[in-house]
Amino acid sequence: MGEIGYPAVCFAAKAVCRALGLRVRIEGDTNIPAAGGAVLAADHVSYLDPFAVLLGADAAGRRVRFLALQTLFEHRIYGPVVRELRQIPIRSGGGGAAFRAAVDALRAGEIVGVFPEATIAQSFTVQQLRTGAARLASAAGVPLIPMAVWGTQRLWTKDRRNIVQPMLPITVLIGEPLRATSEDAPEQLTERLRARMQELLDRAQREYPDAGAGQWWQPVHLGGTAPTAEEAVARDAAENAARAGADS
Known part of the structure; x- marks a missing residue:
């Protein structure tokens, strides 16, 4: 998998973090198995979250393949990187093929990364999850590992971008694996996953070194001004409605 490209992307991500003076805290990487397949399921607050998940997995000595929209593969800037890293394309109307490809990768011992909210959560809380991550873990018989990423939204999120912020803290917390039982429906496992993700995110926000009261990047229940x-x-x-109207 991207024998040259993947290490290069990891190296570049670390180099950028050092150059910008970002304070990246990764905790719980021992919860990622040293070998064998697993699904990493993270909250989504920023366009940079895939790199945070990548760094979290790299701390455990593992590589990640993400499920990514086909449009990213065709992008003039991101496309070459996504293709080199052998990410799994989700084509319009072809979700079944992406699901099968992800299950095959998991059964082959790879790590697959998923953002089960399927969009950036502008509230900076864990919103309703889709069941895909749970269904992947169940179908492949691999652990489902919850993650929380926090701080990346201050660099680049919907309608806001300010990449250069020296000494900005970034938190990546990796929780204990969940395993599906024969009695678990995908919806039940997804609810367990959401609860674990919210617990991790609550902790990341509680322990975050910068005060967020009155700040746009802090959720409203913690005194911020996010939606x-x-x-x-x-x-x-x-x-979504406006996008659909523009495409019709």
């Missing part, structure tokens, strides 16, 4: 969960869902619906 509420309900407002965030409404914004996503409006954006």
Whole structure:
């Protein structure tokens, strides 16, 4: 898998973190198995979250293949990187093929990364999850590992970008694996996953060294000015409707 490209991307991500003076804290990497397949399921607050997950897995000596929209493979800047890293494309109307490819990768002992919210959560809380991560873990018989990423939204999120912020803290917490039982429906496992992800995110926010009261990047329940969960869902619906109208 990208024998040249993947290490180069990891090296570049670490070099950028050092150059920008980012304070990246990774905890729980021992929860990622040293060998064998696993699904990493992370919250999504920033366009940079895949790199945070990549660094978390790299701390455990593992590589990640993400499920990514086909449009990323065709992008003039991101496309070559995504293709070199052998990410798994999700084509319009072809979700079944992506699911089968991901299950094959998991059974072959690879790590697959998923953002089960399927969009950046503008509320900076864990929103409703899709069941894909749970179904992948169940189908392949591999652990489902919850993650929390926090701080990346301050660099680049929806409608905001300020990459150069020296000494900015970034937190990556990796939780204990969940395993599906024969009695678990995908919806039940997904609810367990969401609870674990929210616990990790709550902890990352609670232990974050920078005060966020009154800040746009802090969720409203912690005194920030981010949209509420309900407002965030409404914004996503409006954006999706506008996009669909533009494509029709």
